[in-house]
Amino acid sequence: MKIERLKAISLEIPFKTNFKHASADRAKTASIWIEACSNHGALIGYGEGCPREYVTGENLKSALDWINRHTSSIVKDITNLKSLKAWVVKQEQVIDKDPAAWCAIELALLDLLGKSEGLSLESLLALPPMPPILQYSAVLGNNDLAIFSKQVLKYVSVGFRDFKIKLSGDLEIDLRKIACLLDTGEAVKIRGDANNLWHKPSDVIDYIDQLGQPFWAIEEPLVSRDFAGLSKVASRTGIKIILDESFTCAQDIRDIRDMTDHFILNFRVSKLGGLIRSIALLENARSLGLPLIIGAHVGETSVLSRAGITLASVAGNATVAMEGAFGTHLLEHDVCEPPVMFGNGGMLRPKEWHFQNAAGNGLEIKGQNDPTYK
Numbered sequence: 001m002k003i004e005r006l007k008a009i010s011l012e013i014p015f016k017t018n019f020k021h022a023s024a025d026r027a028k029t030a031s032i033w034i035e036a037c038s039n040h041g042a043l044i045g046y047g048e049g050c051p052r053e054y055v056t057g058e059n060l061k062s063a064l065d066w067i068n069r070h071t072s073s074i075v076k077d078i079t080n081l082k083s084l085k086a087w088v089v090k091q092e093q094v095i096d097k098d099p100a101a102w103c104a105i106e107l108a109l110l111d112l113l114g115k116s117e118g119l120s121l122e123s124l125l126a127l128p129p130m131p132p133i134l135q136y137s138a139v140l141g142n143n144d145l146a147i148f149s150k151q152v153l154k155y156v157s158v159g160f161r162d163f164k165i166k167l168s169g170d171l172e173i174d175l176r177k178i179a180c181l182l183d184t185g186e187a188v189k190i191r192g193d194a195n196n197l198w199h200k201p202s203d204v205i206d207y208i209d210q211l212g213q214p215f216w217a218i219e220e221p222l223v224s225r226d227f228a229g230l231s232k233v234a235s236r237t238g239i240k241i242i243l244d245e246s247f248t249c250a251q252d253i254r255d256i257r258d259m260t261d262h263f264i265l266n267f268r269v270s271k272l273g274g275l276i277r278s279i280a281l282l283e284n285a286r287s288l289g290l291p292l293i294i295g296a297h298v299g300e301t302s303v304l305s306r307a308g309i310t311l312a313s314v315a316g317n318a319t320v321a322m323e324g325a326f327g328t329h330l331l332e333h334d335v336c337e338p339p340v341m342f343g344n345g346g347m348l349r350p351k352e353w354h355f356q357n358a359a360g361n362g363l364e365i366k367g368q369n370d371p372t373y374k
């Protein structure tokens with residue numbers, strides 16, 4: 001396969017509702033969108049990455065610059081799956097610095113390779129079949145209480161029982177939000193995401209105590225990569241710590257080898273630098289007995305949701321939760337029809353979707369000149 005053209009643009013799709021947490025407030029997507037062409041434009045592969053300053057230090061401009069710098073090497077060196085995998089190994093440190101930029105390109109190339117060989121992503125990568133049912137969590141941003149309680153009621157009414165809430169750090173507000181979930185009268189399961197709110201383990205321990213220990217796990221309560229501090233929080237509270245901003249590359253797993261009992265890893269294909277790297281990290285995590293979450297950045301389109309499903313095929317029963325697949329529950333419009341999105345109760349059954357056995361990512365992407373996604 002010869003890559004004839006790599007086109008990179010930024011993708012800005014408005015949200016139906018703002019999404020806010022301790023590190024960001026978003027009203028639209030902030031993604032890199034790639035189209036990779038071969039066969040004189042007859043085949044097009046599509047990819048997406050979500051550069052996030054507070055996760056990988058990237059932004060839209062730095063990601064587009066990275067792509068410009070590396071396009072000629074990518075086009076020259078990558079002609080098949082073997083050379084794609086070799087590029088990932090050879091450029092490990094380069095990708096470590098700009099994983100979302102590479103993710104966008106890699107997903108486009110995997111889609112293109114799958115289409116040129118008539119293979120689905122899973123067949124191309126020789127992965128197990130997709131799980132029959134995927135169960136996604138409801139993720140609630142740090143919106144004001146009126147919006148929050150409306151969202152809770154809506155989620156509960158359509159069968160959601162698994163929630164992740166973004167913490168504000170304001171005790172009274174967080175207490176009222178937790179009460180709002182508990183007052184539904186349903187057996188809800190709650191985890192909190194603090195997006196690096198605190199500096200001292202003792203502050204986190206006190207806060208969780210004051211909240212009445214409502215969580216089965218808490219995500220990123222301390223500054224990123226304070227593994228010793230996080231481990232202390234886990235020991236004192238008996239609550240597992242989810243690593244998200246603190247987990248972006250292989251070194252992070254090496255750094256927690258001796259304290260795996262305390263942690264859950266949040267796998268997001270974009271921040272980990274694409275599917276090939278995510279799969280290798282996932283196999284490493286599973287060999288250490290680490291539980292994992294298949295996560296998502298806010299505002300991912302169906303392309304990254306589809307990649308998350310590929311990752312879920314490898315994760316098997318090590319998965320303790322899934323996030324993403326919001327599609328047009330959050331976006332004003334998605335890049336394909338139908339969008340990859342969960343239904344009632346957060347369920348998605350891959351066998352009901354055309355993409356399961358179709359070539360490449362199997363998504364019906366809207367026309368490349370369609371202004372609705374540009």
Ligand SMILES: [Mg+2]
Nearest residue numbers: 193219244245
């Ligand atoms: Mg997070």
